[in-house]
Amino acid sequence: MPGLITIFLIIITISAYLFSRFLYFKYQNPFVNIVLLSTSMVIAILVLGDIPYQAYVPGQDIMTLLLGPATVGLAVPLYRNRHLLKQYGLAICLGVGVGTVISMMTVLLITQAGGLPREVIISIIPKSSSTPFAIEIARMSGGDPALSAVFVIVTGTFVSILGLPLLTRFKITHAVARGSAMGTVAHGQGTAMALLEGGQQGSMSGVAMGLAGVFTSVLTPVMVVLLL
């Protein structure tokens, strides 16, 4: 039986989520980030209430019980857009594959040069994959899930604001190319923005995001062994 404090903290977390979601739909602004906002609220309550992090852990386990099935559900958008994978298979796989490697190498080299602790470097490597993948990749390779989640979300927020204008500046105009760039680098958040620009960009972004997740999960352990 979960203790009272656990139940209380679960209710707090759900309320923070619902409230942030309400704000997000009200203001429709990429700066109103549901996860960052809710997380700050929960942390603020823990700190103000002098509740140690350890007290939050049992609730954490209960609340993430459905994350596995939800992640598996990512196959559904992939399946709905399978025609794109068939039609542009080579271009997408090459683009997403090379992009994923560059994304991982860049953050690895910069953080390594900056002398960051190993655990932090491992956590930043999967920052372009979808959060549920990044969390697990970090955990399995010796990183920290919480750090990974935040790196993913910061990346997603940055790219969802500046990604499409940057692509225009780079003279990348094809819907397929714009979508796959957004999905590869900025996962679900990028996909949401790509979808606002057009249906094809959105679907493409969703496919790229799934592929990027698979590539990142296979490449991260290799990189950690070879380069760290």
Next chain:
Amino acid sequence: MLKGLKMSGQGIILWSISWLGTQISVATGLPVPGNVFGMILLFVLLLCGIIKLQYIQDAADFLLRHMLFFFIPVAVGLMNWGAVFYQYGVILLLALVVGAILPLFAVGVITQLFHKEGKQCRG
């Protein structure tokens, strides 16, 4: 009531696939997360027609719509990492910004290039 029952049924299918994915990850000993195997497994099952979209799509869409919720409890673990952000914030930010712009450019250029060639081949 009936809708709740249907959702739970679909949820159990997704949960079983997720469980299978984890088992594959453990059995093969590969350092690839179980949920990646789970997603690939479901994709293949859908392609083969063994699982029909209507068996799972209500639960999948619901879970995907609220997926952000599951990241909140994980991200709360950040409260243990305040010092790292204080000390290395600038490098982390630099890494994230450069690490976003370079691949954005690369994916765009490569996809656009090959996409064009494909068109010419067909034309």
